[in-house]
Amino acid sequence: ETGVTQSPTHLIKTRGQQVTLRCSSQSGHNTVSWYQQALGQGPQFIFQYYREEENGRGNFPPRFSGLQFPNYSSELNVNALELDDSALYLCASSFDAGARETQYFGPGTRLLVL
Amino acid sequence: QQQVKQSPQSLIVQKGGISIINCAYENTAFDYFPWYQQFPGKGPALLIAIRPDVSEKKEGRFTISFNKSAKQFSLHIMDSQPGDSATYFCAASGNAGNMLTFGGGTRLMVKP
Numbered sequence: 001e002t003g004v005t006q007s008p009t010h011l012i013k014t015r016g017q018q019v020t021l022r023c024s025s026q027s028g029h030n031t032v033s034w035y036q037q038a039l040g041q042g043p044q045f046i047f048q049y050y051r052e053e054e055n056g057r058g059n060f061p062p063r064f065s066g067l068q069f070p071n072y073s074s075e076l077n078v079n080a081l082e083l084d085d086s087a088l089y090l091c092a093s094s095f096d097a098g099a100r101e102t103q104y105f106g107p108g109t110r111l112l113v114l
Numbered sequence: 115q116q117q118v119k120q121s122p123q124s125l126i127v128q129k130g131g132i133s134i135i136n137c138a139y140e141n142t143a144f145d146y147f148p149w150y151q152q153f154p155g156k157g158p159a160l161l162i163a164i165r166p167d168v169s170e171k172k173e174g175r176f177t178i179s180f181n182k183s184a185k186q187f188s189l190h191i192m193d194s195q196p197g198d199s200a201t202y203f204c205a206a207s208g209n210a211g212n213m214l215t216f217g218g219g220t221r222l223m224v225k226p
Contacts, residue, residue, distance in 0.1 A: 031212070045215065
């Protein structure tokens with residue numbers, strides 16, 4: 001059984017560009033959540049996908065969008081990058097979206113926007 | 115709006131000592147309170163979790179104490195070891211699903 005994997009591990013972009021981050025969920029998990037973790041802060045919830053449908057969204061603008069595929073892997077897309085988007089982006093998968101289902105995190109993608 | 119407040123931001127403890135990290139929440143709809151441990155370059159990993167109908171939960175050297183009326187919960191690490199040096203996050207989720215609201219984190223250093 002493999003854990004949650006994310007790609008790429010690091011990424012450098014310039015302001016105004018677009019970026020796509022990828023996540024493969026743990027085997028048997030149908031729910032993927034994305035979080036943004038700024039340096040020295042706790043992760044902030046971006047959105048969640050459950051069985052290919054968006055299942056909740058945090059306080060992030062529409063230029064943050066996502067997708068979940070039939071194999072339950074997921075993408076996070078960020079358009080019109082801003083300097084403040086520089087952060088560690090974490091993906092977490094869970095068996096389902098129930099309130100007490102444990103989320104298992106990947107190692108993250110570190111994004112730097114110049 | 116920070117719905118989960120965590121303190122202290124950093125903590126230094128001698129090997130063998132007790133590490134205590136505190137969290138307070140505002141949203142009474144929260145009903146699941148996990149603690150995550152994060153090492154540099156890694157994603158957070160679940161350490162221990164508690165439901166609000168339980169006042170204390172212990173797993174090995176780690177104990178969560180929960181005070182529902184005060185809307186506070188804390189993590190105690192007994193016999194702290196240098197390998198426990200990491201950043202610890204409290205979190206909460208509610209009846210809308212398992213989306214987590216995290217505290218700001220506590221950077222723990224255990225000195226040998």
